[in-house]
Structures are given as structure tokens and as C-alpha cells.
Amino acid sequence: MPGSVGRFATSMMIVVVMTVGLGGMAQAGAYEEATVVNGGTVTGTVKFSGELPEPTRFELRRYYDRAYCGALSDGSGYRLLRGVSIGAEQGLTDVVVTIEGVAKGKPFQFQETKLEANICQFVPFVSVVRNEHPLSVVNLDSVAHDLQFYEREREHIFIMFHRPALTKAGTSDLVRLTGNRRSVTMQCGMHPYMQGHGLAVENPYYAITGMEGTFAIQDLPAGTYRIKAWHPILGEKEQTITVAEQGNVSVGFTFEAK
Numbered sequence: 285m286p287g288s289v290g291r292f293a294t295s296m297m298i299v300v301v302m303t304v305g306l307g308g309m310a311q312a313g314a315y316e317e318a319t320v321v322n323g324g325t326v327t328g329t330v331k332f333s334g335e336l337p338e339p340t341r342f343e344l345r346r347y348y349d350r351a352y353c354g355a356l357s358d359g360s361g362y363r364l365l366r367g368v369s370i371g372a373e374q375g376l377t378d379v380v381v382t383i384e385g386v387a388k389g390k391p392f393q394f395q396e397t398k399l400e401a402n403i404c405q406f407v408p409f410v411s412v413v414r415n416e417h418p419l420s421v422v423n424l425d426s427v428a429h430d431l432q433f434y435e436r437e438r439e440h441i442f443i444m445f446h447r448p449a450l451t452k453a454g455t456s457d458l459v460r461l462t463g464n465r466r467s468v469t470m471q472c473g474m475h476p477y478m479q480g481h482g483l484a485v486e487n488p489y490y491a492i493t494g495m496e497g498t499f500a501i502q503d504l505p506a507g508t509y510r511i512k513a514w515h516p517i518l519g520e521k522e523q524t525i526t527v528a529e530q531g532n533v534s535v536g537f538t539f540e541a542k
Contacts, residue, residue: 315487316388323390323503324527326383327534330497330513332368332376334541337517339366342477349427353404353475363404363477367517375497376515376539378410378481383489383501384510390503392488396420399470399480401429406470406480410516412490413468413482430473437465448473467516481516506531513537 342363344350357363369377397419400407404425413419423429433445442465472478491499506529514520518539525533 315386315392317391318388320390320503320505322529323505324529324531324533326501326504326511326525326527327532328381328499328536330376330379330381330493330499330537330539331374332370332497332518332541333374333538336370337368337541339364340477347476348474349404352425352427353477356403356405365477365479368515369495371495371497373496375493375495376518377493377495377497378408378515379493379497379499379537379539380410380412380483380485380514381491381493381499381501381537382483382485382512382514383487383504384512386487386489386505386507386509389505390488394485394488397482398422400424401472401478404429404472404475404478406478408492409480410492411480411482412485412492414485419482429475429478432471432473434469434471435462435465436467436469437463441469444468446473467514469516483514483516511535513539515539518542 341358342365344354344357344361344363347353353363354361371377392414394412394414395417397411397413397417399411399419399421401421401423402425404427406421421431430448431446432443434441435444436442442462466484468482468484470480470482489501489504491501493499504527506527508524508526510522511525512520512522521537521539523535523537525535527533
């Protein structure tokens with residue numbers, strides 16, 4: 285976010301508080317907190333290969349609040365939404381890396397997903413959500429937003445929550461993902477370039493890559509696990525790893541251009 289974000293913020297705050305219930309997914313096995321002795325570490329890098337996709341272009345004059353939302357534009361009347369972003373040496377950002385199948389481990393301290401609506405964009409673009417824990421959205425803009433939340437399953441999208449014309453009084457809803465669905469998409473119906481994504485996590489062994497594409501997951505009990513790398517646009521990749529006591533495992537993922 286640019287340093288000038290603060291001047292666009294007003295006293296208007298829209299707070300959306302939702303409890304995320306993952307339906308059948310939560311029945312797969314509850315995570316148990318315990319002291320981890322001689323835990324291992326998993327580090328790695330997620331990279332992108334190929335030609336970077338062009339951002340989606342939205343002509344601002346076709347949508348609400350074009351002057352306000354145009355504070356972030358290409359200078360030619362278009363708002364750009366880049367779904368795939370890379371940093372140095374093709375490091376891929378916005379990848380959620382998770383360790384699957386951990387039944388018992390370190391404390392699961394993550395309690396709430398916090399998002400902002402800031403200059404007509406969701407910040408962060410990619411986040412994680414936790415079963416039966418709140419997700420909050422604070423609106424820092426002086427314009428209203430039409431929040432729409434969807435659950436995703438491969439190529440299918442199912443609406444789960446819609447709150448039109450949000451006001452500073454805020455709103456709350458109970459959100460439930462069904463079956464084995466574990467990812468959500470959010471969008472503003474008034475400003476379609478305002479989009480975001482989330483992935484449900486079942487234990488504290490996860491990380492989200494930054495611009496360098498690197499990640500580190502610590503205090504993992506010794507054992508054999510599946511490690512997954514998920515990107516909302518490029519899909520998901522998976523490997524099997526074995527972690528020894530006090531061991532350090534290095535893992536690499538590469539996503540190709542679609």
C-alpha cells in the first residue's frame with residue numbers, strides 16, 4: 285500500500301464480523317495442542333515460471349465512485365487487478381503453504397482474520413481463515429462497498445454471504461463452508477476490481493509467501509506429512525515430506541503460467 289493511504293481514510297468504519305464454519309471439513313479430525321519437543325523446520329521458496337499474466341483492466345467510468353477509486357489507476361482511466369505477482373528471482377507472492385495431517389502440535393494462536401477495505405481494494409489480497417473464528421472487514425474508505433463472499437470448489441463458486449450497501453453501522457453474518465470446500469473469494473458488487481481470497485487452515489503450520497516467495501514453518505513434530513502450496517489463480521501443488529527431530533527440510537514449488 286502506498287504511504288498516502290491515510291489521507292483517503294475517514295472516520296467511517298464498516299465492520300463485518302463472521303464466524304467461519306467449515307461444515308463437514310471440521311469433522312475430519314480436531315487439532316490438539318501439545319508441547320513440541322525437538323520440533324523440525326520446513327523452509328522453501330515458491331517460484332513462478334513463464335510469462336507473467338497481464339492484469340485485468342477495469343474502465344473506471346463504468347463503475348461507481350470512479351473519482352475516489354481512481355486514486356489507484358494506470359493514469360489512463362483504468363483500474364488494474366493483478367492476480368499473479370512476483371518479486372526478485374521469480375519468487376511468487378500470495379501463496380498459502382500448509383502442512384496437512386498434523387494431529388497434535390504447537391498452540392494454534394491464530395484467532396481472527398482481519399481485512400481492510402482501503403482505496404477500493406481488499407488488504408491483504410490473500411489471507412487465511414479458521415474454522416469457527418471471526419473474520420472482520422474494516423472499511424477505511426469514504427464510499428460504501430457491496431460485500432459478496434463465495435465458497436469455491438475447483439471451478440465451482442457458491443454464494444455464501446451478500447450484504448449490499450454497507451453502512452457505518454456494520455453487519456454480521458454466520459458463514460459456513462460446506463463439504464470439503466476450503467477456500468473463499470470476496471468481491472465488491474459495486475467495484476468489481478475489488479477482490480480478495482482466503483484459504484481455511486486447520487492447524488498452525490502454515491505460511492503466506494511475500495514478494496520473495498519464501499516461507500518458513502517451525503516447531504513441527506517429527507513425522508511424514510503432505511505439504512501444499514495454494515495460489516488463488518494458479519491452483520494448488522502438493523508434495524510429501526519427512527521431518528526428523530530438530531531437522532530442517534527444504535522444499536521448492538514452481539507454478540507455471542496458465
